[in-house]
Amino acid sequence: MSILAACEKGGGFAFTKDKGSAGAEVNSLETPNASSVKLIERDVEAPEAFQASDQGLWDGRPSLGGVWVAHPDVKAPERVIIRNEENGKFVIGALFKRERDNPGPRIQVSSDAASALGMLAGAPDALNVTALRRQEVPVNDGPAAPVATGPEALPPPEAIQTASLDPIAAASAALDEVEASVAAAKPAVKPVQTASLAPTPTPKPAPAASKLREPIIQIGLFSEEQNATNTGAALRNAGILPTIKTHKSKGKTYYRVTIGPAPNSAERAAMLKKVKDLGYSDAYFVTN
Template sequence: MALAGCGEGGGRPGFLKGGTDGEEATLDSGGARGGRIVERDIEAPEVFEASENGLWDGRPSLGGVWVAHPEVREPERVIIRNETNGQFVIGALFKRERETPGPRLQVSSDAAAALDMLAGQPVPLSVVALRREEVDGDPDAVPAPDASAGAASATASDVENTETGTLAPAGQVDAAPLAPAVPDPRPEPAPAASPVPTPAPVETAQRAASPLSRPYIQIGIFSVEENAENTATAMRQDGMVPTVKRQSSSGKTFWRVLVGPAQSASEIDALLKKIKANGFTDAYAVTD
């Protein structure tokens, strides 16, 4: 299996399909909605920005959507725009180790497919690093009711009928007079036992216990879900535990394939060695 990314180019295994220009996002990236904190990507040109020609040499490559540039210091997540047709895609940015004649931006086959680039034809691209920021959740979410106010007095939409023990719907409070409360001679039931707390998922416990700041290895970012799932299957068949994360940014959906969490530096080194032996030479450690 030939190498990918910053090396000599490479062969695409049979399980990888041709890319598309991405799909419209239907979920926020990495967060819950309804007044809770969610994460979103913002452009960070101070980290990396390049506006110059990019080239796909026509060879298939592993690792999903990525570009490589000689001035990169460490891998980043980026937004890649084709300035001639307006197409864009979310992908990874790597350091280009080998200088060759032509444009400095090297483009993977999946990125070229998503951007509608033809083999061997330079295209003006804009590549900008992305950073995550935390923001408030959906501003249109209905606020939660005030529990203290509800406990203090009954309202027209929440009145208890002492005769039937049911709640009268709004607009029907005056339908029948309330009967006086009659003491119940039966003893009060014993309080229910405290529920047994649900144990945390194994992955959460492992992640919390990991002493590493970057316990996961990102194998690739894919604009085609089937490619991500097939890559995860290949890792699983080689004895690893992959995770496919569906995320979105700037209106585009993408899928990240991760392996981990590792519990030690030696374990993450062994995982990296095994992943790179499968041809994913641009895999690198990430936080999550």
């Protein structure tokens, strides 16, 4: 949006006849003291509205809603800039409120946000989340350039090009471009061959004798094999041996990640606490 100084009728300039020192008539050009002012909308960081630096975690499961994070101290949804302090990557997204009783890192990260920030499933990263506010910032292009006396010497106005150097605006444009390219590329994605992405088989331990009715802990059920593989890798890094099994239902293939069986209720409770501390808050007991 541009606001231009008002000009006089007839092109904005008034030519008058003045008497020179020798009595001869000379042309003079009256130029208004005008300048061009533009208002540019851009995002400005507003830490007074919300700012948090905490550990963030993506649990490996696909999530809806695009790029977003959730934090227990949020009072109302916000538009935020999310920075990964581990690798310097950042992205603009949404901020929502998270329940306080959820275990693990305080910042919950969506799958799209994790991809943009370079985060791995089950591996916490140090994140900084700051609220953004949309503001109109005036930009003064400066006073009109001086011109020579005489209307014939007045050059035609040149087009003025402006460029934004705001990194937040650049991040917004980059995010829009990434989302558009992802949306355009989705129809061309070919189904993943199960054999090519099968997890590396690991020796199965001898099943421990258990008298529990539900000795198994289910971590998650995934429709994408890669998400199940990433979750299994995160559990192994934490010293937990997972089991990944394939199930088919109504023509669709699902990948189930479990741990166990636990030989007794005390060990089962310890196993459940450990995986929930890693961020898998939806884990629960199953029979098999």
